[in-house]
Every structure is written in structure tokens, then in C-alpha cells.
Amino acid sequence: GENVEQHPSTLSVQEGDSAVIKCTYSDSASNYFPWYKQELGKGPQLIIDIRSNVGEKKDQRIAVTLNKTAKHFSLHITETQPEDSAVYFCAASRSSGSARQLTFGSGTQLTVLP
Amino acid sequence: DVKVTQSSRYLVKRTGEKVFLECVQDMDHENMFWYRQDPGLGLRLIYFSYDVKMKEKGDIPEGYSVSREKKERFSLILESASTNQTSMYLCASSQPAGELFFGEGSRLTVL
Numbered sequence: 568g569e570n571v572e573q574h575p576s577t578l579s580v581q582e583g584d585s586a587v588i589k590c591t592y593s594d595s596a597s598n599y600f601p602w603y604k605q606e607l608g609k610g611p612q613l614i615i616d617i618r619s620n621v622g623e624k625k626d627q628r629i630a631v632t633l634n635k636t637a638k639h640f641s642l643h644i645t646e647t648q649p650e651d652s653a654v655y656f657c658a659a660s661r662s663s664g665s666a667r668q669l670t671f672g673s674g675t676q677l678t679v680l681p
Numbered sequence: 682d683v684k685v686t687q688s689s690r691y692l693v694k695r696t697g698e699k700v701f702l703e704c705v706q707d708m709d710h711e712n713m714f715w716y717r718q719d720p721g722l723g724l725r726l727i728y729f730s731y732d733v734k735m736k737e738k739g740d741i742p743e744g745y746s747v748s749r750e751k752k753e754r755f756s757l758i759l760e761s762a763s764t765n766q767t768s769m770y771l772c773a774s775s776q777p778a779g780e781l782f783f784g785e786g787s788r789l790t791v792l
Binding site for chain 1: 685712714720721722723724725726729731737740771773775779780781783784785786
């Protein structure tokens with residue numbers, strides 16, 4: 568089955584700096600890669616996703632890049648703000664859009680220092 | 682606003698007790714899920730339901746069962762709770778090819 572590895576497990580950045588979280592996956596058939604943000608005391612929420620026919624996707628301060636050859640994808644957050652502090656999960660699926668097939672990474676605790 | 686509601690945010694149970702975790706969604710979603718969240722392990726799928734009375738085992742179903750008698754409600758059952766089931770449990774729902782919506786979680790402690 569699919570295996571998703573996520574690094575780093577914890578990340579601290581100064582407010583205004585950029586943050587990068589990286590994930591690798593094992594199943595070359597995976598074609599859908601979402602990212603979830605979990606704020607303290609809440610459930611995870613989808614913040615951005617990318618499909619295998621696209622190399623990069625941006626939404627305001629967040630972007631995701633995908634390297635299919637190397638089987639890794641990354642989340643980039645620019646101009647970080649205190650409200651970006653949360654746990655971030657990457658995931659991969661071989662069935663585009665099917666939540667049943669999602670395999671999650673282990674999570675990254677991002678702390679934005681004021 | 683979409684909503685997945687988990688009935689209990691915090692539970693403390695004794696080893697051997699039967700535990701029910703309830704989840705209700707108001708989005709008329711076909712699919713419902715139960716995940717377990719542990720530090721360093723991410724989210725692991727326990728059970729999945731794609732229709733009323735239909736269920737499918739996830740990656741870690743041992744020690745758990747589920748019930749889906751109505752479309753909006755999905756229950757996770759621990760027949761005989763054990764200390765290694767102390768965890769955060771997350772319910773989620775989605776349309777067949779749609780986004781996952783999570784509840785706020787139920788933190789279970791088994792003593």
C-alpha cells in the first residue's frame with residue numbers, strides 16, 4: 568500500500584518568514600495530494616490540493632509543488648502569520664478525489680513566532 | 682455552513698467498558714469515516730461507510746466496529762475498551778469524489 572512520509576515533525580519560523588513542509592510517497596500510481604490544516608481543538612480542514620497533471624498550485628500565501636519523478640510534494644507558506652500556527656498533514660491517494668484511498672503523513676506542528 | 686458533529690469531546694472510560702462514539706453530519710453526504718489520530722502517526726482510517734448499513738474496514742479495524750442506520754449518523758463502537766485505544770478519534774464525511782469534512786474530534790482516555 569501507499570506510504571507517506573512527512574518532514575519535519577516540528578517547525579518554528581519567525582513571523583513574516585516562509586515555511587516549507589515536505590512529503591514523499593511510495594505509490595507511483597498516486598495522483599491526488601491534499602494538504603490539511605488542524606488548528607488547536609479543531610478537526611483538520613482542507614487548505615489546498617494538487618493533482619498529478621499539475622506541477623504547482625497557488626492560493627494567496629500558500630502553494631503546493633509536486634515532483635512526480637521524485638515522488639515528493641511540498642507545501643510552501645509565505646509571509647507567515649501567527650494564525651498559520653497549526654498542525655499540517657499531507658496526504659496521497661491513487662484514486663483522485665476518493666477520500667477512501669487517502670493515506671496521511673504523520674503531521675508537522677508549525678509555530679509562527681511573533 | 683457544513684457541519685460534522687461529534688457528540689463527546691472528552692471521554693474517560695475503564696478497561697473493558699463498551700464505548701460509543703457518535704457522529705452526525707448535516708450535509709447529506711454519502712460517505713462517512715472514522716479516523717484515529719496519534720502523535721507521530723498521523724490519521725489512520727478505522728472504518729468507512731459509503732451508504733446506510735454499508736461499511737468497509739480501513740487500515741486499523743481491530744477492536745472496533747461501526748454502525749450506520751441513518752445516512753446522517755455514523756457510530757464507532759469499542760466493544761471492550763483497552764488502554765491502547767486511548768487516542769483522538771475523528772469523524773469525517775464527504776461526497777463520493779468530494780472534499781473530506783472533519784468533526785472536532787473525541788479524545789478518549791481508557792484507564
